[in-house]
Every structure is written in C-alpha cells, then in structure tokens.
C-alpha cells in the first residue's frame with residue numbers, strides 16, 4: 116500500500132504507516148502548544164471565526180496556518196485539490212497522533228467532511244476545481260440544508276422547491292435544525308426539482324450561496340443554552356445550474372455520499388476523544404472524593420469497557436477499509452454505539468457532580484460546566500446524523516436480514 120509523507124512543505128513520497136506516524140510525531144513535537152492542548156477543533160474554530168482581538172486568536176491562527184502548510188487540513192482529498200490523498204488508515208493514524216498529545220486536528224467542518232466527499236464523488240472536474248480550493252482555504256464555510264419541518268428521518272420527503280429559470284435554479288422553502296447556518300456562506304441543500312417523479316428521484320443537491328440571496332436565517336436555542344442551530348426561510352434564492360452536484364433530479368446519490376461520510380467518518384476513531392474524556396471524568400471523581408464509591412466505580416468501569424468495544428470495532432472497520440471493502444451498515448452500528456454510550460456517559464457525569472450539577476454555576480444565562488454540557492448535548496447525539504431508531508432499522512434490515520417495517524418475512 117502506498118503511504119503519504121507529512122512534511123512542512125506538503126511534499127508527498129512513499130513510506131509506511133509507521134513512517135507516517137513518526138513524521139506526524141515530529142511535526143506535532145514542533146507545533147504542540149499548551150494554549151491549544153485539550154481544546155476541541157470546534158473551540159479553536161469558534162475563536163478563529165470571531166474577532167482577531169479574541170484571546171488565543173493569534174496562536175490559533177498560527178497553528179491553522181502551519182496545519183494548512185503541512186496539508187493536514189482536508190488531507191483525505193486528492194493531492195490535485197490540495198489534500199494528501201490519505202486513505203482511512205492514514206486518517207486514523209493522524210487522529211490517533213493528535214489525540215495522543217491532546218491537540219485539536221483542525222478541519223474545514225461540513226465543507227471538508229460532508230460536502231467535499233459528495234463533490235469529489237459526483238461533481239464534474241470544473242466543479243471540483245471551483246469549490247474544493249475555496250473550502251480548503253476557509254473562504255467558503257458550508258452548512259447542511261437537508262432537514263425540513265416535515266422531512267427529517269424521511270429525508271426523501273423534502274418539499275423545498277427548486278425551479279429551473281434559464282441557467283439558474285430558484286429555490287424556495289424552509290430548512291430547519293441547520294447547525295452553524297449563521298456563520299456559513301454556502302448551504303449544500305436538497306430540493307425537489309421534479310415534483311412528478313417518485314420520491315427519491317426528482318431531488319437535486321445544490322450549493323446555494325447564502326448571502327444577499329433571499330435567505331432569512333433565524334437562530335434556535337438548544338437546551339444547553341447554545342444558539343448554534345438555525346432555521347432558514349428561503350424565498351427565491353438563486354444558484355447557477357453549474358452549482359448542482361451530480362446532475363439535476365439526481366441529488367439522492369450525492370445526499371447518500373454525504374450521509375455515509377457523516378456516519379462513517381467517526382467509525383474508526385470515535386474512541387479517541389472518549390478515552391480522553393473518560394480519564395478527565397476519573398480525575399473529577401477523585402477530586403470529589405468518590406473513587407471509593409461502589410456505584411460510581413461500577414459506572415466508570417462500564418464506560419471503560421464500552422470505549423474498548425469501540426476501539427475494537429474501530430480496528431475492524433479499519434481492517435475492512437484496508438481490504439478495500441466499502442463501509443455499509445457498520446457505519447450505523449458505530450453511530451448507535453458511540454452516541455448511546457456518550458448519552459449515558461453524560462448521565463454518569465451528572466451523577467458524579469451530584470446536586471451541584473443541577474444548577475448553573477452562576478445563575479441563569481451563564482455558561483454550563485463541562486459535564487452539564489456533555490449531559491445536555493448527549494441528548495442530541497442520538498438524533499443528528501440519523502436517529503438511533505433509524506440506525507437500528509438499517510441494522511435490522513441490512514445486517515439481520517429482517518423484512519422492511521410492516522412487511523412480513
């Protein structure tokens with residue numbers, strides 16, 4: 116298997132995975148900084164999206180630039196589009212090495228992880244050349260306009276209309292639960308372009324410019340008090356037909372590529388962040404003098420076992436990828452396991468916090484503690500990227516070979 120080297124100037128040459136690991140260690144030794152250690156990529160991104168005067172901005176920006184130069188942003192993209200052509204194995208090694216030194220591996224969010232794979236798989240050469248470099252440079256920030264008030268799990272029920280006018284697509288309708296739409300300037304959106312066609316056909320996947328384009332973005336506050344969520348009222352927003360990925364009325368395939376990436380991306384490495392979090396929770400247990408408590412120990416041991424199950428599954432997934440097999444229902448299995456584990460971990464953390472965990476540290480309207488956030492956010496994790504019930508349906512049909520819902524075998 117040919118592997119890619121990571122060097123400061125982005126050169127690529129053949130080497131083994133072990134070489135790649137050694138090179139990443141060297142790079143990280145030169146770029147690891149206490150200001151960034153322990154932060155998530157989202158915390159760094161939030162600062163970088165804000166004002167340059169924000170605390171930490173200069174240091175984060177320098178790290179981002181170094182990551183970009185070493186081609187560690189979008190490294191799984193082909194070299195001709197600015198990536199390093201990393202496969203799943205190399206990407207997992209990358210995640211492991213960053214996790215080992217508690218450094219955030221910066222990404223370009225949904226542009227890199229969700230829209231990028233669809234553009235690469237279904238876009239024309241011209242589209243790849245036009246859209247991918249702008250994602251990589253950070254000029255374009257994407258959000259995912261799939262869900263609607265009447266179309267969530269049943270995504271093929273989207274009603275937002277796309278009407279062809281000359282060489283443009285004119286989009287009208289409503290999207291909801293759109294993470295980060297207030298920061299994005301492009302939405303990858305599903306709309307119905309042929310209302311007469313069967314449900315899964317007649318849908319198009321379009322990259323819709325968001326600024327000054329008839330889109331009203333409203334913020335929605337989650338129970339964790341965060342306003343990351345949005346809903347959009349779209350009234351005659353325009354995109355050139357050349358922004359339609361995979362061809363008009365043929366967006367379902369592109370949507371499936373995006374959803375596959377959303378569920379599959381973490382399949383091999385989900386355990387890494389959880390390992391770190393688990394050890395922080397053990398520290399918290401000690402701090403609260405609960406390390407002798409039988410119930411707490413039972414719960415921590417349970418969590419530890421789950422992480423090791425995820426690790427073993429991750430290795431199997433990697434092995435499968437290394438043998439050239441596509442990730443099928445394994446992505447659903449992994450999604451169920453990590454999201455339900457993490458929801459439960461949030462509950463355990465709240466047990467550890469005790470009565471103090473029930474109140475906000477500084478009263479209403481003030482930030483939550485880390486463990487309160489974990490608990491509340493965990494409720495969303497079994498919903499986004501496909502609910503647990505829907506994943507179990509996929510497993511029932513595709514792994515267990517049971518008939519479709521309501522059908523008899």
Ligand SMILES: Cc1cc2nc3c(=O)[nH]c(=O)nc-3n(C[C@H](O)[C@H](O)[C@H](O)COP(=O)(O)OP(=O)(O)OC[C@H]3O[C@@H](n4cnc5c(N)ncnc54)[C@H](O)[C@@H]3O)c2cc1C
Nearest residue numbers: 259260261262266267268292293294495498499500502504
């Ligand atoms: C934190 C968060 C971030 C999100 N970000 C985005 C985003 O950026 N972009 C975007 O487009 N969407 C986003 N979503 C929306 C998410 O994709 C949907 O919430 C999800 O697909 C479920 O759809 P729904 O909310 O319409 O629920 P519904 O589909 O109405 O489901 C309601 C309930 O019925 C169950 N159910 C539905 N169908 C079946 C079935 N066939 N069998 C068994 N049970 C079923 C579901 O599991 C659920 O419990 C986000 C959601 C969350 C929570």
